[in-house]
Amino acid sequence: MGETVSEMAQAAIRHGGNLGKARLVFPEAPEPWIDLSTGINPHSYPHSPVPASAFARLPEPGAADELKRLAADHFGAPSAGHVALSPGTQMLMPLLAQIAIQRGAQNGAVLSPAYAEHARTARMAGLAVAEVENFDGLSACGYAVVVNPNNPDGRITDREALLTLARTIGRKGGLVVVDEAFIETGAAESLADAISGDALVVLRSFGKFYGMAGVRLGFAITNPDIAVELEARLGPWAVSGPALHIATEALADREWQSSMRLRLAEDAKRMNDLLEKAGLTMAGGTSLFTLVRDGRAKALFGHLGRHGILTRIFDERPNDTRFGLPGHEEEWQRLEKALSSFNHPSKV
Amino acid sequence: MGETVSEMAQAAIRHGGNLGKARLVFPEAPEPWIDLSTGINPHSYPHSPVPASAFARLPEPGAADELKRLAADHFGAPSAGHVALSPGTQMLMPLLAQIAIQRGAQNGAVLSPAYAEHARTARMAGLAVAEVENFDGLSACGYAVVVNPNNPDGRITDREALLTLARTIGRKGGLVVVDEAFIETGAAESLADAISGDALVVLRSFGKFYGMAGVRLGFAITNPDIAVELEARLGPWAVSGPALHIATEALADREWQSSMRLRLAEDAKRMNDLLEKAGLTMAGGTSLFTLVRDGRAKALFGHLGRHGILTRIFDERPNDTRFGLPGHEEEWQRLEKALSSFNHPSKV
Numbered sequence: 001m002g003e004t005v006s007e008m009a010q011a012a013i014r015h016g017g018n019l020g021k022a023r024l025v026f027p028e029a030p031e032p033w034i035d036l037s038t039g040i041n042p043h044s045y046p047h048s049p050v051p052a053s054a055f056a057r058l059p060e061p062g063a064a065d066e067l068k069r070l071a072a073d074h075f076g077a078p079s080a081g082h083v084a085l086s087p088g089t090q091m092l093m094p095l096l097a098q099i100a101i102q103r104g105a106q107n108g109a110v111l112s113p114a115y116a117e118h119a120r121t122a123r124m125a126g127l128a129v130a131e132v133e134n135f136d137g138l139s140a141c142g143y144a145v146v147v148n149p150n151n152p153d154g155r156i157t158d159r160e161a162l163l164t165l166a167r168t169i170g171r172k173g174g175l176v177v178v179d180e181a182f183i184e185t186g187a188a189e190s191l192a193d194a195i196s197g198d199a200l201v202v203l204r205s206f207g208k209f210y211g212m213a214g215v216r217l218g219f220a221i222t223n224p225d226i227a228v229e230l231e232a233r234l235g236p237w238a239v240s241g242p243a244l245h246i247a248t249e250a251l252a253d254r255e256w257q258s259s260m261r262l263r264l265a266e267d268a269k270r271m272n273d274l275l276e277k278a279g280l281t282m283a284g285g286t287s288l289f290t291l292v293r294d295g296r297a298k299a300l301f302g303h304l305g306r307h308g309i310l311t312r313i314f315d316e317r318p319n320d321t322r323f324g325l326p327g328h329e330e331e332w333q334r335l336e337k338a339l340s341s342f343n344h345p346s347k348v
Numbered sequence: 349m350g351e352t353v354s355e356m357a358q359a360a361i362r363h364g365g366n367l368g369k370a371r372l373v374f375p376e377a378p379e380p381w382i383d384l385s386t387g388i389n390p391h392s393y394p395h396s397p398v399p400a401s402a403f404a405r406l407p408e409p410g411a412a413d414e415l416k417r418l419a420a421d422h423f424g425a426p427s428a429g430h431v432a433l434s435p436g437t438q439m440l441m442p443l444l445a446q447i448a449i450q451r452g453a454q455n456g457a458v459l460s461p462a463y464a465e466h467a468r469t470a471r472m473a474g475l476a477v478a479e480v481e482n483f484d485g486l487s488a489c490g491y492a493v494v495v496n497p498n499n500p501d502g503r504i505t506d507r508e509a510l511l512t513l514a515r516t517i518g519r520k521g522g523l524v525v526v527d528e529a530f531i532e533t534g535a536a537e538s539l540a541d542a543i544s545g546d547a548l549v550v551l552r553s554f555g556k557f558y559g560m561a562g563v564r565l566g567f568a569i570t571n572p573d574i575a576v577e578l579e580a581r582l583g584p585w586a587v588s589g590p591a592l593h594i595a596t597e598a599l600a601d602r603e604w605q606s607s608m609r610l611r612l613a614e615d616a617k618r619m620n621d622l623l624e625k626a627g628l629t630m631a632g633g634t635s636l637f638t639l640v641r642d643g644r645a646k647a648l649f650g651h652l653g654r655h656g657i658l659t660r661i662f663d664e665r666p667n668d669t670r671f672g673l674p675g676h677e678e679e680w681q682r683l684e685k686a687l688s689s690f691n692h693p694s695k696v
Contacts, residue, residue, distance in 0.1 A: 212404060
């Protein structure tokens, strides 16, 4: 079954979220597609209409400053000067590796498996990068990356261990990047309030928890010198007017945030129950995604694909499938139905 | 008069478009402010509503590919593979300088005066950068930048001269960047159709002609290897969903483009007549901005500022003031009135 999914297709869907490719690979699948291939909240933040001026005018530096103040408060960073804005944390990754190299780093290490872009961008910047499975393997390098909680397996790294690592690597002049893209789910403890010295960089994502991945917005919380350096490299007006408008509302909306946290926890429980019922073994996750480890991963991907449900498989870990959350009830029911016919192929 | 505008304020408004700062410097100015400090079309492209999914979902790679095909067609580039998308051309500048350095460049030159970010970003990347006033001064370096038509003075550089420069610098393995941010105004001839070899990079801006500076979108048109390299450095999902939606409509809308070109030419004529009537000397421009050269530049800036009209002055050229276009009739009339009272201070 799964063998009909060519290596080409598997490579092409490497990042999740590519429904265009999914339609090519599964041309007979029913529409609309259900995209579970990312860890993005399907319940998007209900922002007010974006004013025309946010599209038309250059983003006002004052609006970016205001968002930084709000972000510092929201994330618990020491000050707005500790925050840099970027059109997605993705774009900060190569810049951070470049800064580490300028400070003398030659080797990088990423606690792995993790979001693959960290290793790619650090290598592109010129570092020799090891993908280490053991946390202790990080301290020998000048540029260390930990995703916390980790994507795709939800692994949580202890705050004290990270602070010790930052001190160790900081003594050599290096950088420790803690990517907290999924931390709003409550699984791990943020280090945004623990910036001291100049070794620690915390990355926060806007798109995932707020379900606003299309606007492209991310934050670095770090020493003010590094924040200034990052923004100098990105240049003026790095973040779009619509992103500033939406995020300024969303970060201030504590009520939405806390009710969403509860809702996602319920959704995640429902997802896990559903996967368990389908006889699949869970290998971790956060409330925005669940990792399934099963020898039938490719077959499962193909089966769900033919039902118009896109999940995320991994070239390098052929037994893993990541499930994001469905949005509305109809999507849940289609998923449940498709999973039950995977267990009982005769029902397909 | 103008002396009340502090150096601090002058520095702070360095880039134009900063109404927040203008309000601080001119607290008594009438609202709404009229922002003439940028060269952005005040008649924004009338796009259809941006669908919620463009904000919520990761931008589809297929949508970016479609925009690249459309852009190649629209700009006359050889193929979609010759186009790289970026959240503003600003962000491409340091990357291009980095690529030039990787290819062996040590020195850069910018035909000046020009948009200041070219020199800043090339220096930041590690090049020694000369700001040369003579075109012939460019050919000795490994990284040359020409803004065509130039901002702020509208200087036009001949197509053949640029192609010769690209051949000369190309033989050394270097890069020539032609920033065509304002070329839609029709003043200069684009090089987008002349990409051959691997030395030439044409930058095109979306925000200026389409009046959509807030969405952050720019294009590099260049050799496919360089396009791939730029996109690898920007990483996946560099351009936002709203930017993809709006630009895909706008680039296909030939009718809007040609009528807008006429409208802007009329607006520019009206602006020039108005400035002339006010006794000011024009030193160049495009249909999106006019450069005035006058010993009273600081006083003029201050006078207009007190009338709630923001223009652009330049630290390094104290006699220059750049005027963008007003939007609607009321703005024109406020500008005319303010200019007339500058000529006759007794009427203030």
